[in-house]
Amino acid sequence: MALADHETGLILSGGGARAAYQAGALRGIARIVGRGAGIPFPVVSGTSAGAINAATIAVHADDFRRGVARLLRWWRAVSTDVVYHSEMSTFARLAGGVAGSLIGLTRGPRRALALLDNAPLARTIADHIELDRLDRMIKCGALRALAVNATSYATGHAVTFFEGTLSVAPWQRTRRRGERHRLRVEHLMASTAIPFLFPATRLGEDWYMDGSVRQLTPLSPALHLGARRLLVIAVGQFAGQRRTGAGAPAAVPSFAQVAGHALSSVFLDNLGADLERLSQVNRVIDRLAGVERASDVAMSHVDAFVLAPSQDLGELARAYVPRLPRAARLMLRGFGSSQGTGANLPSYLLFDRGYCRRLLALGYADALARRDEIAAFLGDRDVRYTPLLAEAFL
Numbered sequence: 385m386a387l388a389d390h391e392t393g394l395i396l397s398g399g400g401a402r403a404a405y406q407a408g409a410l411r412g413i414a415r416i417v418g419r420g421a422g423i424p425f426p427v428v429s430g431t432s433a434g435a436i437n438a439a440t441i442a443v444h445a446d447d448f449r450r451g452v453a454r455l456l457r458w459w460r461a462v463s464t465d466v467v468y469h470s471e472m473s474t475f476a477r478l479a480g481g482v483a484g485s486l487i488g489l490t491r492g493p494r495r496a497l498a499l500l501d502n503a504p505l506a507r508t509i510a511d512h513i514e515l516d517r518l519d520r521m522i523k524c525g526a527l528r529a530l531a532v533n534a535t536s537y538a539t540g541h542a543v544t545f546f547e548g549t550l551s552v553a554p555w556q557r558t559r560r561r562g563e564r565h566r567l568r569v570e571h572l573m574a575s576t577a578i579p580f581l582f583p584a585t586r587l588g589e590d591w592y593m594d595g596s597v598r599q600l601t602p603l604s605p606a607l608h609l610g611a612r613r614l615l616v617i618a619v620g621q622f623a624g625q626r627r628t629g630a631g632a633p634a635a636v637p638s639f640a641q642v643a644g645h646a647l648s649s650v651f652l653d654n655l656g657a658d659l660e661r662l663s664q665v666n667r668v669i670d671r672l673a674g675v676e677r678a679s680d681v682a683m684s685h686v687d688a689f690v691l692a693p694s695q696d697l698g699e700l701a702r703a704y705v706p707r708l709p710r711a712a713r714l715m716l717r718g719f720g721s722s723q724g725t726g727a728n729l730p731s732y733l734l735f736d737r738g739y740c741r742r743l744l745a746l747g748y749a750d751a752l753a754r755r756d757e758i759a760a761f762l763g764d765r766d767v768r769y770t771p772l773l774a775e776a777f778l
Contacts, residue, residue: 404739419449428531429605439530465504541559546605582594601658615688616690620693707734707736
């Protein structure tokens with residue numbers, strides 16, 4: 385298919401193991417776009433696990449299908465061991481350090497408090513993603529910019545580290561900013577540092593955590609980098625989950641339920657709110673289309689296409705929890721991961737080949753189910769899309 389000549393941005397949200405869904409969806413998009421095409425989104429913005437997906441396809445911007453193939457190969461073979469240490473001894477040491485620090489028995493660990501050690505992920509990223517190719521992709525015109533989003537512990541600001549063309553300028557807004565960097569493994573590790581689960585990452589004089597935590601406007605980095613149309617691949621259902629056991633009194637929420645909802649809030653709520661704001665702003669702009677605007681006011685309609693799972697990824701995770709390493713299973717069992725919506729928590733940590741392949745298949749099927757819409761969105765500059773799922777924002 386012929387791609388439109390406008391700047392389209394791809395936004396990949398965070399979500400741990402759920403990000404396998406994005407890889408499946410990108411496979412579907414690659415099939416729709418066809419062979420021999422470069423990346424259909426010259427601006428790519430990723431957060432947390434979505435940043436790893438974003439970097440993988442960005443470094444192969446000159447051959448989109450090749451980049452997607454590399455991404456699929458990794459997710460199809462993924463295992464817990466390439467993301468975090470799963471030995472019982474490592475978990476016991478980290479859990480003991482956290483517990484001792486919380487009750488005052490120790491002065492605190494030398495590293496930031498975390499229940500899991502994701503040192504294997506750094507080696508995986510270094511082996512899997514050729515970040516040195518980014519500069520080449522930008523210079524040849526295949527890519528405008530890649531953005532990796534993190535959160536500063538020192539300031540609480542949402543920080544976008546980007547590598548892009550010289551025409552892209554850094555920015556400063558309220559509690560968020562964009563900084564030009566030569567992107568490295570450390571930037572991706574900072575973006576994926578989920579608080580309490582994974583340790584913080586140091587960059588320069590600051591420490592950083594997962595980019596989703598304080599990212600109140602997840603769409604804005606792509607817009608700052610020049611995108612004027614957005615394709616968003618989410619990793620959850622914006623309408624929320626359906627309550628099970630209707631008619632029965634709800635049980636006291638387990639720790640896993642609390643943590644699962646907290647992670648869902650981090651990874652989904654800000655994205656949903658920003659999409660709703662964009663929809664409202666578009667309506668205002670469209671109504672003012674015939675009204676003369678002040679010359680110093682720059683406003684334009686921003687089309688957005690949202691692709692989100694057609695099934696509850698937390699519920700899908702339930703069947704795969706027994707396949708987690710023993711240490712992780714014991715931790716989740718103690719947290720109450722089998723109660724109510726407690727399966728949300730393991731769905732973020734389930735770097736299991738079976739679960740991830742299930743999500744790859746779902747993402748692919750969901751993308752192909754909307755083949756005509758995606759083809760129109762990527763190929764027709766005059767198409768108008770409201771960035772919402774009808775049932776989500778009522």
